[in-house]
Amino acid sequence: MSGAARIEENATCLGCGCACDDIAVVIDGGRITEARNACALGVRWFGDGSLPGAVLGGRTAAIEDALGEIATMLRAARAPLVYLAPDLTSEAQRAAIAVADQLRAFLDSFTSSTAGEGILAAQRRGRASATLGEIRNRADVIVFWAVDPAASYPRFQTRYAPIPVGIHLPNGRKDRTVIAVDVGGQRGPDDADVRIQMTAEEEPLFLASLRASLAGRTVGDAPIVARVTELATRLNRAKYAVIVTDAESPPPVPNGRADALIALSQSLNATTRGSLCTLRAGGNRNGADTTLTWQTGFPMAVDFSRGVPRYQPEDATLPRLARGAIDAALVVGAASAIPENVVKALGGVRTAVIGPRASEGAISASIRIDTGVAGIHESGIAFRLDDLPLPLRALLPTPRDTASLLKALGTAIAAQGARA
Ligand code: SF4
Structure with missing residues (x-):
């Protein structure tokens, strides 16, 4: 860093929808030479600032x-x-x-x-949403539904959930249960505590069965009901459950997923507290x-x-x-x-x-x-x-x-x- 370099503290990165606002940008000779705290995606987004x-x-x-x-x-x-x-x-x-x-x-x-499908679903059904601050401070069960944020939202897990400590989660990751739901080739995080797998064709019935299970009913055949019961039990025991989904899933957009996840997060609030977190790109x-x-x-x-x-x-x-x-x-x-x-x-x-x-x-x-x-x-x-x-x-x-x-x-x- 030369003597003429300056550092712009707390700059906001728009490399993805996390919009991390803790980036220290080093500027030297009219060019960005460093974006401290930014992930690799963020560093690419800042580039050297030349246009x-x-x-x-x-x-x-x-x-x-x-x-x-x-x-x-x-x-x-x-x-x-x-x-x-x-x-x-x-x-x-x-x-x-x-x-x-x-x-x-x-x-x-x-x-x-x-991301139009998710917007239309929210207009049809409303949303049980939360700020990322609420999720960080309250969510003790985190379900990554067919998304691993590591690829497209790299600091989500360290800034919001499950890694940071929160007001009601003083031990951070140790206080939280992470559930990865894999739908076909769309996988959740590798280091999840629990992994539930299904094919893309099974997903609509699985979601319907899961909502029914939260309401105390049984829908579906035995192989689905076993997986549904495991997830429903963990959701019902949560103090605050958040379902994380990617609004920018590559096409073809899974039929009915956006509607079903909104309905699921809303029904969670009948027995515990919960919300849906919809990831958006930058x-x-x-x-x-x-x-x-x-x-x-x-x-x-x-x-x-x-x-x-x-x-x-x-x-x-x-x-x-x-x-x-x-x-x-x-x-x-x-x-x-x-x-x-x-x-x-x-x-x-x-x-x-x-x-x-x-x-x-x-x-x-x-x-x-x-x-x-x-x-x-x-x-x-x-x-x-x-x-x-x-x-x-x-x-x-x-x-x-x-x-x-x-x-x-x-x-x-x-x-x-x-x-x-
Ligand atoms: S996660 Fe990375 S790309 Fe996304 S806003 Fe934060 S630093 Fe930028």
Whole structure:
């Protein structure tokens, strides 16, 4: 570390939804040289902080020209799409939503094609949820349902559960029972105290049988009932049980799992206390859902074409793109993190990208403007996977601020008049 180096304490990592806010970032010579406390995934997310700062595709390299051309393209479209990608502050998400409203566009985010099933299940059934702090301080039985956080949420177990001590668990890991539920190839943690295995085909009946068992009834044949009884007994003996599941499971999404786990966590509260913890990936994904809900009433798939927000989750980005119902798109955020099927579906649509590394062309677009990454180059708010808001601090200068740029785009659209 040179004499000119500085350390930014308590920076927030958005490498996954855990949003660890205890990272000490060492900056030397305008580059990140270390991210202390971060896991390997977090270190990769911070990188060295370098970013391109280009404006590509406009008549000139002037930002005003590029914004004017994006405004013209979107205004001329019959059915424009505004799509939120990861790595945006909630302030930038809000500014993008305002642009979609102004354009009477279809507004969506990565959530509809990654974690939409869980959102819809929660809207049907409600949620027995908890903050990560409550889980750390109270959960004495932790069920990892078809997920091992070590791969995609590496510090979950050391920061939240089962390893840390909590107010009601003074001996940390020793006070807790960890149960791994393996569903087909989706395995729980290797070091679990108890392991219960089932095939993907058995899972729906197992979950129904487990709920019945918690209510004192028996459903299913003998091999299932034996495993169900073991798990139900441990859950009923818990002072506080948490079921941890991954909302970002790769497709195909297990049919009915999200609904069944919500119902299970709710029924736990008839005999003991319990909650469902839904893991989300990084880049402020919960922030997109929260900010959309705050601004429009809905967490994803919002249609502004009639001048008021309408919820269209059954007709989100992918089906609209597939039948040619979108003729121009504005992608805001890190295009490299957009699901592959969305990138492919955007192939034939005139697209502009505003976001970090837009100029590197993760998706094909006629206009690209580089901005900064939320939490590395841009300050604001992001939401942890339990919907807790956390402040983000800019550690390095941004090529240009995303929220300010989107507001300038709104001004450029307004200057060209209402859409035909
Ligand atoms: S667990 Fe997630 S948020 Fe925490 S340091 Fe690792 S990648 Fe970053």
